[in-house]
Amino acid sequence: MVIKEDGTMAGRVEGKVAFITGAARGQGRAHALRLAEEGADIIAVDIAAPVEGVVYAPATKEDLDETVRQVEALDRRIVAEIADVRDLEALKGVVDRGVAQLGRLDIVAGNAGIDIMMPWHQFTPEIVRTIIDTNLIGVWNTVMATAHHLIDGGGGSIILTSSANGLKAGPFNLAYNMSKYGVTGVTKSFAMELAKDHVRVNSVHPGGVDTPMAQGLMPDFDTLKDDNPNLLGMMTQWIPGVMEPREISNAVLWLASDESAWVTGHALAIDGGMTQY
Template identity: 45%
Template structure:
């Protein structure tokens, strides 16, 4: 993981942040970034393999490393192995963290998986597992968290991790794109419902991020069709890939008071990939 510089600000002093998929990648970077800015962290990760993906799942050792990095900042963390598909287990992990730290202020629904295939060739297993993790898992996260945000009573911020595939139709990711579009609709609705409570709901849309979740299973398809579909994957800025801490910096800004008037937005972190 690329080291994350220590931010000068402490925008989240004495706040509590709940992050799913926190064992590595974007979730770990976000946990460390919020901790550096003064927050205590409630972290969950499934720490398991997924049958439809071509890359290795996160492990308990990965989650323990997130714990180590957060504690190195001087902040507290409650880390639990919990799967976002299991509403009861997820809710219990969150409730235990809120009991320990006394409040909840920010929710980052980050957990997600990805696999590839032509839309009509995606297996039923691929479709179900992707929908269960990426869409139902985000709904579970929000459903579990909102009562705690309301109980805290100080407003708050919810961010769903979407993708450039949540705005455009990237080939070979029909199931993934469907889920990432789906959480945009959920975020917009919740932004309208929660606005009166000063709870903001936004989505972030990264282009490719260098994390443990790769899409190497897409490469043969991209190689085969690259001559005709290449422009769909091109970035206008001269960078090939994001780092997880790049995403964490944007997410922290979206959740801060500096963005307190922004809700229901789709925030691109796309290297110019979405320019039309």
């Protein structure tokens, strides 16, 4: 919260509208709630369905409905639809309808992503394409569906979710590493070209976060780590424990707010030191 000139309190993103992908649960839901707590209305999207090759349980329509319920409990407006970030036209439709209903767009959080872990030699072209199409092309689609709304409104903030593995590769995660390094590059490219329109673009790079995706991948990781234990040092962090999604949402909020008005093209690691060595 911030104090206005008249002495009253206002949220740090009061009166703004945020579009969030992968909003049904995990980090996406946490972003929606954190921004809503600070005064933003929300446009939310999630595939809410299985993705081919992904072993952990998918988000559901009921999960997305729960995000809606929790945002509305904060007395904020929310427009939520089911759509796949791999489908640019579907994303454009959701964003356009949300802006028509809520009146504007100021913040974009490209959060949706998947992970499939295995040794390098087991990746197939189909698995690699699914991960790249979701994690990287999906982020590109997100920006392409939203940037003109931010420009028309005089500017805004785009926050794209990469990973600690977008700064330092993680073991048994070849395609995921490819996609998340790509997000880091996409962020800097958009940041350069959109700066003249007062649109800032930054990436966040979470380490280990307690989400359904991370929980669902643990059995696979426990099996894989015995195959090549020398690689486990890549996962070392300085701060012990596992983060809650809200820790990433706090960083998203700062990048969405006017407090970071001169921050663009930046890769912000929230990883307990994992990427520092």
